Amino acid sequence: MNPELPQQELRRNEMTAPEIADISLDALLRRTLQREDAPAGFAERVLAEATRRQAGASSASASARRRTFAMPGLRFAAAAAVLVAASVGVRYHAEQQERAQGEAARNKVMLALRITSNKLHQVQMHVSQMSTDDSTN
Amino acid sequence: MFHKLPLKIATAVLAATSIALPAGAQDIKFPVSLENLAAKAKETVDVTLDGPMLKWASKFMDKDKEDDAEAKRIIQNLKGIYVRSYEFEKEGEYSLSVVEEIRSQLQGPVWQHMVGVRSKKEGDNADVYVKMENGQVNGLVVIAADPHELTIVNLVGLIDPDQISGLSGEFGIPKMTGKPHAQKGK
Amino acid sequence: MTPALANFAKPLPLSAAADRAGLEFSGLLRQHQAMVFSIALRFLRDRSAAEDLAQEVFLQLHHTLDSLASAEHVTFWLRRVTSHRCLDAVRRKRPETVPLEDSPEPAAPARERDGMLEARLWQAIGSLPAAPRMIVVLHYQEELTAEEIAQTLTMPAATVRSHLRRSLLLLREKLTRMTESKLKQESTGGSQ
Known part of the structure; x- marks a missing residue:
């Protein structure tokens, strides 16, 4: 090291x-x-914050669940939703394939723009270096 | 299932278009000698995206992500993006005649040479050209040639002049503020 | 697909679910806190901002841990998320570079034992643009190769190598210039 x-x-x-x-x-x-140690008590602060956020999130979702399933008829609706979800399972697979193709095209665009950006930036660095050299000479 | 069909056809047409017309709206023609460099290169990037493909790609950009939103804004008026980049293990694996062949296509009255850099110290050469039509920037070509790497970029279509400087400011890289025509040996 | 494109869209590695059992959050936090905090500190040059950013990274890890399959995957994920959050933080604060002469002294001095030369190098690193600066940090602090940095930052390896080459040239040049002007100042001050 x-x-x-x-x-x-x-x-x-x-x-x-x-x-x-x-x-x-x-x-x-x-x-x-070189790596430097995190400030004293850092891990404890993160753990406390993670616990606090998790507690907040789970109590919110539990009360939402209680409210929802307390309503009569909603259990049947939920079961029906599961059936519908199963019926579109095959369609989901086809959509995933299309999505993958679209994501690949998006990645190509991002790569192309990054390369363009990088090359323009290198030109900029050269030009500013020349200006510095001119002003020092 | 039926309603998925048009999308599938569209995807197939897009894919076929991008294969059959690799140089569709391209401003410059990549010479065969350039394409052949892939065989010698350690690493190759080959991006050929025409207008429909760009539109298709933009549907998959997340407007909540900064890079995606910027990319979407940049490509919205573009008709094509064409990039060839080759990285070589050793120096001298490509001939500068390939670069000259491309530069010679940029001699017409519509092309303006925005910046040219010649660094004798590092052996780097770079040129930025813009295509001016009816007072608008209608294309951009970047040629960057150093001993180990050759990169050609061609953005085709309407580019907001702010985007040319802005493009070098995206993706974590600061904005371009270079003087035009700063051609000089070092 | 070419290697660069493969890097760009490389799926995250998957391994046996058994590995998952070994990924306990508090252990991972203690194991990686120095890495995450130091990447943020070296890049942002602000101790309090670095601590905030590192905390957010770990809270995101806490939320995401179930989807990470191995210890290597966690390390890769942490470096990647930290780097991208750092770059985003700088992007929100544009303009980010100032001429070297005007750049402020680092908010967090490198280390107390550091000599003048290291302090100047620290200052020169801070004057690099965001992407090259992150590449320098990942290469020298984390000892990552160009290919590993390319995967972390989602950019072609050739771009990483070219940034690194240029950054080293610039750093050497700036360091020499800074030392020369310091010596000149000292000799002018000394002769009066």
């Missing part, structure tokens, strides 16, 4: 610009971008 660094990096605070060019930027990046 953190390879041994060259001796010259140990005195990095005293280094001049030409020296920087010689050090391994790779090693420096690895060291600068």
Whole structure:
């Protein structure tokens, strides 16, 4: 994870610009971008929030269920809905196939736009680099 | 079941159209020598989407997702998107004549060379062309050629000028603010 | 389909349901909190925003856990969701880049033991545009390959490699320039 660094990096605070060019930027990046521990109590806060949200969601859905099934006749309606759902099962499969084709087309569009975006961005980076060079020369 | 039939036919027609007319509304013709690069490339991206296919794809974009909503807005007036991108293991696996062949198709009066970049240091070349018709931008071609990668993009159809700068601002990438005609060796 | 397109639409891996039993939320939270928090911190450069974002990621995981099939899948999912949430957060706050000279000092200093050079590198990383910045974080913090980053960010591997190449060039250049101007300032200040 953190390879041994060259001796010259140990005195990095005293280094001049030409020296920087010689050090391994790779090693420096690895060291600068090491993982850091989450703040103290982070896990406990998340667990508490997850429990709170879950409790809120389940009490809301339980009361909705109670209200719904307390109404006479709705049980039959629910059973009928299950039958209808089963009858459209085959149709569902065909729709899934069409959806998959549509999703593939969408993914192609997104890929194409990402590539276009990336290339335009690279041109932009070059142009701004040239402007910087011009202003420094 | 019956009501599904038109959709199925439409899907089949769309698929057939995209196979039979790969260069349908395309502004530029990709030379065979470009398409042949797929055999040498380590990685290839080949996107050919004509108008009907774009419309079909837009139905599957989620308006609540930012990227999808932006993409939908960008493609709504487009008649086609054509991308070829090849990444090579080693330098020099493609000839610059392929690029010249494409550039030569962009010499007409409707094409304006917006930006050209020549970097001797990194060996990168990039050009952005727009197609101007009746005072409107009716197409965009990007040619990006570096020693390991060659990418050609052709967006066909009406493009809002804001979208050209905006496009480089989408998908997590900042907006393009480069000066036009910044052609220069480095 | 080409490798890039395959990356773009790759289905998430599925494995035996037995794996699922091993995926206990609090254990996963403790195991991955440093990873998720650090990706957010390195990218957003704001400790409190990073903590909020990491919390939302884990709450989403809590909600989604049943659909994740293996430990590897959870790690992939966490990196992916964290990265996308970070990019979305920056996108909502556009314009996101400022000239390096004007960029503020990081809200969260890298680490107290960090030297000046690391602090400058930290500042230079912060000046990179969003996508390349996330790629640098994923490559150097998480030690992901270009292909793994491509899957995480849903972009072609070639794009990842090209961002990484350019970012390194830019970082080296900026670091040199920053150090030179600092030295110049010091020598001017010292001679007065």
